[in-house]
Amino acid sequence: MTSDVLTTLPVRSGHFLLESGYHADVWLSLDLLFVDPSKITPMVTGLAERLGDHEFSAVCGSLMGGAFLAQALATILGSAFYYTEPIPTAGGTALFAAQYRLPADLRGRLRGLKVAVVDDVISAGSSVRATIAALDAAGASTVVVGTLLTLGDVGATHFARLGVPFESLAHKDFLMWKPADCPLCRDGAALEDPRADGRVNMGECRSGVIAFAEARTHIPGAAGEHAVAFLKRGSLDVRLAGAPRVPPTESTPHAQDEVYVVVRGRGVLFHDGRRDRFEAGDLLFVAAGTEHRFEDYSGDLAVWVVFWGPQGGEIPR
Ligand SMILES: [Zn+2]
Numbered sequence: 001m002t003s004d005v006l007t008t009l010p011v012r013s014g015h016f017l018l019e020s021g022y023h024a025d026v027w028l029s030l031d032l033l034f035v036d037p038s039k040i041t042p043m044v045t046g047l048a049e050r051l052g053d054h055e056f057s058a059v060c061g062s063l064m065g066g067a068f069l070a071q072a073l074a075t076i077l078g079s080a081f082y083y084t085e086p087i088p089t090a091g092g093t094a095l096f097a098a099q100y101r102l103p104a105d106l107r108g109r110l111r112g113l114k115v116a117v118v119d120d121v122i123s124a125g126s127s128v129r130a131t132i133a134a135l136d137a138a139g140a141s142t143v144v145v146g147t148l149l150t151l152g153d154v155g156a157t158h159f160a161r162l163g164v165p166f167e168s169l170a171h172k173d174f175l176m177w178k179p180a181d182c183p184l185c186r187d188g189a190a191l192e193d194p195r196a197d198g199r200v201n202m203g204e205c206r207s208g209v210i211a212f213a214e215a216r217t218h219i220p221g222a223a224g225e226h227a228v229a230f231l232k233r234g235s236l237d238v239r240l241a242g243a244p245r246v247p248p249t250e251s252t253p254h255a256q257d258e259v260y261v262v263v264r265g266r267g268v269l270f271h272d273g274r275r276d277r278f279e280a281g282d283l284l285f286v287a288a289g290t291e292h293r294f295e296d297y298s299g300d301l302a303v304w305v306v307f308w309g310p311q312g313g314e315i316p317r
Contacts (some may be wrong), residue, residue: 006043006149006170009033015184017193017232020124020154021095022176025184027194028151033120034068043148043169044069047118048076050167054144056114058082060135062100062127065120069148073118082106082115084131094255094311095178100130102138111139122147123174125155132164152176193232212263215240216302227305237307243299251293255311260284261304267297288313 010029018024034040051059051073058080061070067083074081084100102110115135119128122145132142145159146167152174159166179185210230218228219242227241235256241247243265248254251270260269266279271292278284284303286292289312294301 006033006172012194015182015189015191017191018123018126018176019098019195020126020176021097021179022124022154023179023182023184023191024123024174024176026174028121029194030065030120033065033148041072044072045076047146047148047167047169048073050169051116051118051144051146052077054116054165054167056116056143058110058113058115058140059118060084060115060131061118061120062086062131066118066127066131069118069120073116073146079116080113082110084127084134086127096124096126096129098126098130100127100134102134107138110135113140114143115140116144116146117142118146120147121149121151122155122168123151123176125158128155129158191232191234193229195229210238212240212302216242219302235308235310239305239307241303241305243297243301246294246297246301246303248293251291253289253291254286254307255288256307257288257309257313258286259306260286261306263302263304265298265301267301268295269293270295287315287317289317 009032012027012029013025014027016024016027047069056079059070059074059077060082061067062084063086070083071081073079082102083106084102087099087101117128117131117135119125122128125145128145135142142164144165144167148169150156150168150171154176156166156168177183185191215228215230219240220226226243226245227239227247229237229239231238237256246267260283262278262280262282262284264280266277269276269278269284269292271286272290275295288309
């Protein structure tokens with residue numbers, strides 16, 4: 001079986017923030033993986049054969065790559081296909097902060113089902129872990145995790161500890177570190193969020209301008225998210241959020257201190273039981289742990305969202 005598709009994926013060196021919150025010194029771009037079905041099909045078939053040893057009636061993967069793979073596998077295996085989508089979470093540099101959900105119409109159909117959870121490539125397994133949690137909450141059980149390629153051992157070790165069988169077609173050595181242990185952080189190397197590719201990206205620059213006119217064209221993001229990250233550096237996390245749906249729409253506390261800069265539009269900030277109107281040009285501050293949400297906002301609302309500092313805020317209550 002050929003793994004040419006995997007070995008020819010573009011690899012970049014640098015200092016990268018993975019979705020899991022781990023840091024790594026290489027980044028594998030997966031955008032090309034599903035471009036040529038004739039190249040990927042032999043691998044999908046190979047994984048389907050491995051998964052065929054397990055008993056399940058549905059395959060589930062997270063958007064984007066995991067879902068593409070899940071659908072292809074479900075077609076071969078004659079099973080049902082489900083997917084999870086990322087929840088635009090606000091803030092936090094904690095490990096495994098990423099969350100995924102089942103679309104509402106799928107959620108009710110999963111109770112009691114045995115499911116194979118798959119992803120195109122698994123390093124720490126952040127999106128798979130979040131998908132398993134979403135399936136759990138919907139009453140389904142994950143009987144096997146499958147992937148075309150494993151990077152490093154963090155993911156496999158985790159699923160072994162969970163007692164979930166793990167099927168992987170290929171394995172590549174891959175170093176990743178928790179932020180506190182990261183040698184690149186220790187050297188002061190600028191941290192890049194590679195998922196911000198194609199958007200405004202500071203890369204290794206030590207200064208720059210993020211133009212609103214350019215940034216707003218990237219909202220909503222590829223997975224429909226209404227807040228997109230544009231700059232991550234140390235604890236700093238800068239996003240642009242835009243209507244029609246501007247998170248947080250549900251009352252929620254965030255783990256870090258937070259400032260909103262209102263670029264355009266108007267609305268109401270519900271915070272700590274109070275309601276205050278705001279409009280373009282205003283600055284909103286919400287300390288870590290404070291319940292808040294946006295209400296009654298205009299359809300053109302756009303806000304820069306700036307998180308910084310330690311979990312729990314710089315001046316805890
Ligand atoms: Zn680092």
